[in-house]
Structure formats: C-alpha cells, structure tokens
Amino acid sequence: MLNRVNCHQITYADYLWTTGQTIRMRKGLAGFTLVELMAVVGIIGLLAVVGVPAIKGLTGSGGRKQALAQVLGALEVARNTAILSGTNSALIFPDSKFTYADGYAYRSMAVVQWNATNSTLPATMVGPWIVLPQGVAFFPNSISKLPSSNNISVRILNQSKEPATFQVIPFQSDGAIAQESETNGLSPATNGVSFFEGTVASGGTTPILASKMTNFETVRLFRYSGRASATLAPAP
Numbered sequence: 001m002l003n004r005v006n007c008h009q010i011t012y013a014d015y016l017w018t019t020g021q022t023i024r025m026r027k028g029l030a031g032f033t034l035v036e037l038m039a040v041v042g043i044i045g046l047l048a049v050v051g052v053p054a055i056k057g058l059t060g061s062g063g064r065k066q067a068l069a070q071v072l073g074a075l076e077v078a079r080n081t082a083i084l085s086g087t088n089s090a091l092i093f094p095d096s097k098f099t100y101a102d103g104y105a106y107r108s109m110a111v112v113q114w115n116a117t118n119s120t121l122p123a124t125m126v127g128p129w130i131v132l133p134q135g136v137a138f139f140p141n142s143i144s145k146l147p148s149s150n151n152i153s154v155r156i157l158n159q160s161k162e163p164a165t166f167q168v169i170p171f172q173s174d175g176a177i178a179q180e181s182e183t184n185g186l187s188p189a190t191n192g193v194s195f196f197e198g199t200v201a202s203g204g205t206t207p208i209l210a211s212k213m214t215n216f217e218t219v220r221l222f223r224y225s226g227r228a229s230a231t232l233a234p235a236p
Contacts, residue, residue, distance in 0.1 A: 063133040064217055067195050068230055071109070071219050074130050075169065075228045078111045081126055082171040082226075087116040088178055090123070092152060092166040093143045093193065096205055099164065100156050106138045106200045107131060112152055112168075122153040122163040135197055139216070140205035141236040142194040143167050147181040169193075175226040192220040192228070194236050207235075 074091050082089040090112050094104040108131045112123040132138070146167040153163045169189045170178035181187045195217055198210040215232040222229070 061197060063136045064195070064197060067132045067136045068217050068219070070130055070132065071193065071195070072228050072230065074109055074111060075219070075221070077127070078169070079171045079175050079226045081111060081113055082173055083175045085113060085116055086173045087114050087119075088123075088170060088172055089113045089126070090149060090152075090168040090170040090178075092149075092154075092168050093138060093146065095140065095143050095167060096200075096203060098166070099161070101203065104129070106140055106143065107136075110154060112154070120151075122151045123149075124153055124160075125155055132195065135199070135210065136195055137198060137200050137207065139194045139196060139207055139236050140200055142191070142218075144205070145188050145191055145236065146193070147188055149181075169221065171226050177221060177223050177226055187223060190221045190223050191236075192218060194218040194233065196235070 078089050078091040091109055092112055093109050094101065094106075096105050098105055108129050110129050111126040113126050114123045115121040144167065146169060148165055149168045149170060150165040151163045152166050152168075153160055155161070168181075169192070170181050172178040177187045177189050179187075181189050196207060196209055196211075196213070198208045200207055214234065216235055217230060218233040218236075219228050219230050221227065
C-alpha cells in the first residue's frame with residue numbers, strides 16, 4: 001500500500017515538473033522580442049510604401065496594371081544596378097527616331113549600364129527588352145520630355161547595334177537621378193513617363209487612344225532618392 005502511494009506521489013510530481021517545463025517552453029516559443037516586432041512592423045511599413053503608390057492607378061484593365069508593374073520594376077532594377085555597380089545606369093525608351101522603331105518605339109524599354117572604369121565605352125543593356133502589354137503604349141510627349149543620352153548600344157535579336165541616342169531616366173551611383181541630366185537644378189527625368197490604352201501612329205508621334213479616359217497612369221520620380229511613385233494625371 002505504501003509503495004503504491006509513493007508511486008502515485010512520484011508520478012504526480014513528475015507530472016507537475018513536466019507540465020511546468022511545457023508551459024515555460026510554450027511561453028518561450030510564443031513570445032516575440034522587441035527587435036522581432038520592430039522588424040515585422042518595418043516590413044509592413046515598407047510593403048505599404050511600395051504597394052500604395054502602385055495601387056492608386058489600378059482602376060482599369062489588366063494590361064495597364066501589368067504595364068504599371070513593368071515600369072516600376074524596370075526603374076527599380078535600373079536604380080539598383082547603379083548602386084551595386086558604382087556607376088551610372090539608365091532606363092531607356094526608344095522613340096520614332098530609333099532605327100528599329102517598329103515594334104520598339106513607345107512600347108518598350110531597357111536597362112543599360114555604363115562601364116565603371118571607362119566612361120567612353122558605350123553603355124550596354126542589362127537584361128532583355130521589356131515590352132508593354134499589347135494595346136498599351138507610352139505617350140510620345142512624356143518620352144520626348146525626358147533627357148537624352150548618346151553612345152548607348154542595344155541588342156536587337158541578340159545582335160549588338162551601333163551606339164545611338166535614346167531618351168532616358170538616368171541614375172547615379174547613390175541611386176539618385178543623375179546630376180548631369182539636370183538643367184538649372186531641375187531634372188526632366190523626375191517627370192517620369194505616362195502610358196495609355198491604345199497605340200501610336202506608325203512612324204509618328206500621335207497617340208491613338210482606345211478609351212475616353214482623361215487621366216492616365218503616370219510614374220514620376222523623386223530627385224534625390226531616385227524612387228518611383230505612381231499616380232493618375234492628365235495626358236502630357
């Protein structure tokens with residue numbers, strides 16, 4: 001009888017010890033440190049800053065939504081390329097003066113990078129051409145207002161072409177809009193680009209709108225940070 005009681009006492013003590021350990025372990029696993037909470041809050045804030053501008057103009061078609069994502073993504077790639085390489089980079093936009101305008105003018109863009117040790121060499125493409133969805137085009141007026149840069153070599157069907165001049169949004173090594181694109185302390189690159197549903201007349205600069213919209217997706221840039229922001233604005 002005594003042995004049975006002792007046996008129960010030992011079992012109950014073991015149970016209490018085990019339960020206490022489990023509770024302490026659960027408390028340790030369930031809690032978050034202040035650093036972890038601050039990191040989570042920071043991530044949420046970053047997502048909000050990135051996501052809200054991209055949502056402001058997303059009331060229309062899937063094509064415009066995709067185009068907006070492409071432009072914002074390409075600008076971020078160009079900016080990061082400048083920061084990581086320590087030299088200037090740019091997002092270029094072919095227009096009607098481009099030798100291979102058909103299929104490229106007002107419908108495509110590409111990231112280019114200058115040589116870090118020899119600025120006299122032509123800038124070359126980083127990655128492939130980025131083409132807007134079918135039925136979406138850049139406003140020619142928004143492209144023509146960008147600064148221009150020469151000595152840029154691009155690839156067409158995997159073949160490098162002779163250096164040419166393009167309208168660009170340029171970035172310097174700290175991620176800001178390149179200072180050499182400024183006039184009287186202002187850079188036209190901060191005006192960014194606008195696009196619409198429709199096409200541009202072949203070989204010309206006349207936009208042919210496919211809708212009766214009066215405000216259009218416009219991506220502008222902050223001069224010192226180089227960050228992009230999307231909004232709706234009248235046609236440029």
